[in-house]
Amino acid sequence: MAGAASIAGREPNLLMRLVSRPTALGGLLVLVVIALAALFAPWLSSHAPGQLSIANRLTPPGALYLMGTDDLGRDIFARVLYSGRTSLTVGFLVVAVASVIGIVLGLVAGFFRKADAPVSRLIDAMMAFPDILLAIALVAALGPSAANVVLALGIVYAPRLARVVRASTLVIRELPYVEAARALAVPTPVILVRHVLRNVTSPLLVQATFIFAQAILAEAGLSFLGVGISPDIPTWGTMISVGRQYMSSAGWIMLFPGLAIVFTVLALQLLGDGLRDLLDPRLAKDI
């Protein structure tokens, strides 16, 4: 019952409660700054991300080019900002796709006893594949494109969300208000959405934050390997891949996109940790 109470214990002023956790609040602030920087990239950078300037190629960081230029004279600062748009969008969409699949699988497995064993085994089987391996296999099968990277990573991370939703649904299913709704002949889909799903949001939000972070890392990995988003679209992963060739002479090409990934992922992990402590105290000590 304590578990159920903590699942159902949603607080309206979550943002205010985050203030009591400086690391989580710091994570949120860093994330907001990165998101705003990506959003207002055209106003923040004086150069376009694709603007070539052969005369200024491999210029070190300085007043004219804050983070230097790459092998084609493109402004690294502008490219880091614009790449942030791609990475954050991909991360967000991966969470959205994974949530839809994960919620459906988790609700079905958790609410319908007969479906539990087959769906749970399917979740186990999907989780047997390492993230990157399954993602590159799916992208190889579907074809490399931004949409397919999102779909592939969404499929890869869906089982994690499904497990969380299933575990919470198993508890909520037995609560008196669900029994009461059943007794009142409320249709099952309505019970699932109105009574179960609403109370699964807290653990779902926590897990989604971590998946957001993992998706950004995985997308960067796929782009670095050349099996992800088209190289024409700037991403942090492709920038590092290009910078690798100039590692000794122009280390800044790969340094700054790498730092952008580290800051974004770290901010998301700190935020996720804080949210877990606030929303799901049962899990707070686990990992």
Place this chain on the structure above:
Amino acid sequence: MASTWMPPLPVHGERVRVRGENDGNGYTARHTKPPTKRTDRNTMLRAAFNRLVGMLTVMILVVTIVFVIVRVTPGDPAAVMLGPEATAQDVEDLRQRLGLDGSLIEQFGVYVAGIARGDLGQSIFLGQSVGTALWQRAEPTFFLTIFSLLIAVVIALPVGIASAYWRGSLFDQTMTTLAMLAASVPSFWLGLLLIQSFAVGLGWFPTSGYGGPGTTLFERLHHLVLPAVTLGVVSSALIMRFTRASMLDVLNDDYVRTARSKGMTEWRVVLKHALKNALIPILTVIGLTAALLISGAIVTETVFGLPGVGNLIVSAVLRRDYPVIQGALLIVAGLYVLVNFLIDMLYLLVDPRVRY
């Protein structure tokens, strides 16, 4: 008036329902009776059988998923694999060779029969069987995985134990933050930074490769130092956090307090009493990390130009060599399921509570 009846203290053994022992509040007592050797063995065998059935079910699903992945390719997989310059005859030949000309059920039957014989298919571009291709590249990946795991454990175990012991201290906070930082660093980026610093800058290690054909084992292992450090540092974060959490769970337990009250040194209390009991979840995460390291190896081997399984997978993806991708997926997922099963069996042997 509330009943004063108290249920007997549970001990490990067969759980039985006792009729008539009701405290009046709807609570029916369950207590346990001591197990005989025979019932204990039977329960364990039954639990082991259930786990085995579960593992086989998951393996069948893994095979099905691997089969389906190639079939979701838009268009004809044979045409996609051979590229736009292939003739219609080439495509038809490959379709026949891969058994893509039958119905889906037939194709699945042929695929499963092949796996049952240990035949993972033929690589399209390497001119050899997938099994041979994977086996020939297994050595660097195997050593890389072992070294990375060793490095991860050597970093994570002492730090995790110390963090739990000094919970909330500056040391704990610093280490927890560092662990989170390690988990936030892309392994390929860290690898490149290490190459730049220790291989190019200081010249201590080779920048890439695994040595030529005639190199000694020591030289080959020398090539693995930087890749193993890269993977080890990134993987240590998860093990460290699990070790810390697992130690925190047991450090406040009664037997730890008893050990202290007996006047034992803190060193012995932590290592002999607490760590011993915290070790099972830690071993689990170490086992699963080992199985998952292959995922990190894919990227790390590419960065360091190691001719391992990870590198083979990436080149197979770039060339759309589906049989190799399928074979690698199957082997890696199979290993993961097997490691999981073995850990489950270990649990059954050492912890009687999980038999029920």
